[in-house]
Amino acid sequence: MKKIAGFEFELTRNITIGQYVPTGSIIHRMDPRIKLASFTLLVISMAVCATYGGNLLALVLSCLLFYVSRIPISYGLSGVKPAIPFILILAILQLLFYSEVASGGKVLLNYGFIHITTDSIRLVVVSALRFVEIIFLSSVLTLSTSTTQITHGIESLLRPLRTVKFPVHEFALIITIALRFVPTFALEMEKMMKAQASRGAEFGTGAWWRIVQRTKDVFPIIIPLFNVAMSRAEDLVLAMESRCYVPGSQRSVSKKYKAYRTDYAALIFCIVFAIVLLAFPFPY
């Protein structure tokens, strides 16, 4: 069971945050504010929609988005692939044990404690479809929008919340800091893991059923990581304060976004699509 897995130390390789596929398509060029708003609308409507017809329609749309943004659909599929075993296990559990809640519909099989109804089948199929749709949709969003654009988009979309004293700019700054520090901490963690492994620490070598052992293995990494993070935070606070950063004061932005007619058309399309998903009486 001793296996030294070299790839486990290459943490930075697994990080896909900030991954961006520049194809310059119409979706890439969309105003980030409008793109985020449309994305939110679509995700909410897909999460609520529970009909076969609606979910098929949503699946078609999310595949089309890959075509329009000229991003290879393999990026989306690579997100779905690791999930297939989970989807199958969950589907079986839902089928077997869900009779108490989804008891409506026609009973198809009734054997001992197993009741399979048309409603429980619908539940299984719809949650699998919903999963694929949302993975596709979120891949298109993150692959076609840079992190800076996303934070700018969030900041300007949340601007109305200022009237209720919500600190919008500070919130956007928090997100920027978080995204900025992920690769830094990944490097830091890699260093710590290598340092400890070279002194004989074992990571991920315990058998999978020894849960306590494997959990304890993580402590010598997690706790120094938090400490490093806190001291980095102190440095950053000092740096910001010595440059006279004052939370809550007025400041201007260096980049202005402008929405064009195509952006509004896309937004209207998404609104209509969301309404259709939620309100249209699909026969199935």
Next chain:
Amino acid sequence: MEKGLTTRKIVTAGVLGAIAILLGVTRLGFIPVPTAAGNATIMHVPAIIGGVMQGPFVGLVIGLIFGVSSFLDATIPLFKDPLVAIVPRLFIGVTAYLAYRSLKGVNEITAIGVAGFIGAITNTLLVLLIAVIRGYIAPGVAVTIALTNGIPEAIVSVIITLAIVVAWKKLDHGTNKKSKISGEL
């Protein structure tokens, strides 16, 4: 604690949010417990620590970052539903803060430990509650998950929260009394 957002609060929230994302994408934040809901997690610990150290708003924002990153990164259909992935996570830091503040007068170290426990329990219970309401898992399965995932999560969360917050606050916990984990490591 000072009122309003200070630079320190902003930076702490950002940095702990980064850890929450990192624990998710590197899979280091998972404890391999084989159940239907997948692995137990320690990704909620940054939210608890943020809540205890810098107040409810910071805890809430870190919870939000954790929720959104787990939503975008999910490999389990359950967490591809924003209602399950994001909404329950908002409360982790807030309840941890409330637990900490109400017990702080009694004993600071106990208060930190209890906050770690309450935060983890908040995450487990709210996620499972919404998952049952939304129809992803049956109530019976949810109880099993609460036991198999929730308890290890809560224990680990208490240990990590104590180790980090006590060290950061430089609390004096007696010269002959060792920290709870020093014997283990």
